[in-house]
Amino acid sequence: MKFAKKIITAVLIIAVAAVAFFYFSKKDQAPIALQDKESSLLDNDRAPAKDFTFRDLEDKEYSLLDFQGKIIIVNFRTIQCGACDTEMDFLKTFVPSLDSDKVKFIPLFLxxxxxxxxxxFRQKNAKFPAYxxxxxxxxxxxxxxxxxxxLIIDKNFKxxxxxxxxxxxxxxxxxxFLKALANE
Structure with missing residues (x-):
C-alpha cells in the first residue's frame, strides 16, 4: 500500500512539473502573426455568430447584435493572463487606429x-473601451x-x-485583411 502511494505521488509530481514547464516555457514566445494562424480559419462557410450580452466599465449593457453591420472583433481575455498582457501592448496602438464606423473592437474580460x-487599464495606460x-x-x-x-465577425454577423x-x-x-473584409 505504501509503495502504491509513492508511485501515485511520483506521477502527480511529474505531471505538475510537466504542466509548469510547458506553461512557463511558452510565456516568453513572441506573438504569432495572423498568417501563422491558418489552422484557426474556419473550414465552414462562415458560421453564424452567436449573440450574448456584456457590460462596459460604466455598467451599461450591450448585445453583440448591437454592432451587426460592422466588422466585430471580440477579444476574450482576463487580467491574470500573461499572453493577454503581452497582447495589450499591441492593442494600445491598434484599437485607436481602427475606423470606428466600420470596425468594433471588444476586449471582453471574462x-x-x-x-x-x-x-x-489605468496601469497599462490603455485609452479604449473595455467590456x-x-x-x-x-x-x-x-x-x-x-x-x-x-473572433473576427463580418458585417453579416458570420x-x-x-x-x-x-x-x-x-x-x-x-x-x-480587415480592409478586404470591410469591402465585401
Missing part, C-alpha cells in the same frame, strides 16, 4: 470585475478554452476567423 479592469462578462458565459457559447482568443493566442495586431496583413 470573470474580472469592472473596477479591477479599470485599474488594469466585462462577469460569468464567462460568452466564452462557453464560443467554446473558448485558451486565452486570449479572438464568424470569419478564430485566433487562439496573442498576435501583433499592428502587422500589415491584419489591416489588409
Amino acid at each position: 470573470g474580472d470585475k469592472q473596477n479591477a479592469v479599470k485599474t488594469y 466585462c462578462d462577469d460569468y464567462g458565459l460568452s466564452a462557453i457559447k464560443y467554446r473558448v478554452f485558451a486565452l486570449p482568443t479572438s 464568424v470569419v476567423v478564430r485566433i487562439t493566442g496573442a498576435i501583433d495586431w499592428n502587422q500589415e496583413e491584419v489591416s489588409e
Whole structure:
C-alpha cells in the first residue's frame, strides 16, 4: 500500500512539473502573426455568430447584435493572463487606429470585475473601451478554452476567423485583411 502511494505521488509530481514547464516555457514566445494562424480559419462557410450580452466599465449593457453591420472583433481575455498582457501592448496602438464606423473592437474580460479592469487599464495606460462578462458565459457559447482568443465577425454577423493566442495586431496583413473584409 505504501509503495502504491509513492508511485501515485511520483506521477502527480511529474505531471505538475510537466504542466509548469510547458506553461512557463511558452510565456516568453513572441506573438504569432495572423498568417501563422491558418489552422484557426474556419473550414465552414462562415458560421453564424452567436449573440450574448456584456457590460462596459460604466455598467451599461450591450448585445453583440448591437454592432451587426460592422466588422466585430471580440477579444476574450482576463487580467491574470500573461499572453493577454503581452497582447495589450499591441492593442494600445491598434484599437485607436481602427475606423470606428466600420470596425468594433471588444476586449471582453471574462470573470474580472469592472473596477479591477479599470485599474488594469489605468496601469497599462490603455485609452479604449473595455467590456466585462462577469460569468464567462460568452466564452462557453464560443467554446473558448485558451486565452486570449479572438473572433473576427463580418458585417453579416458570420464568424470569419478564430485566433487562439496573442498576435501583433499592428502587422500589415491584419489591416489588409480587415480592409478586404470591410469591402465585401
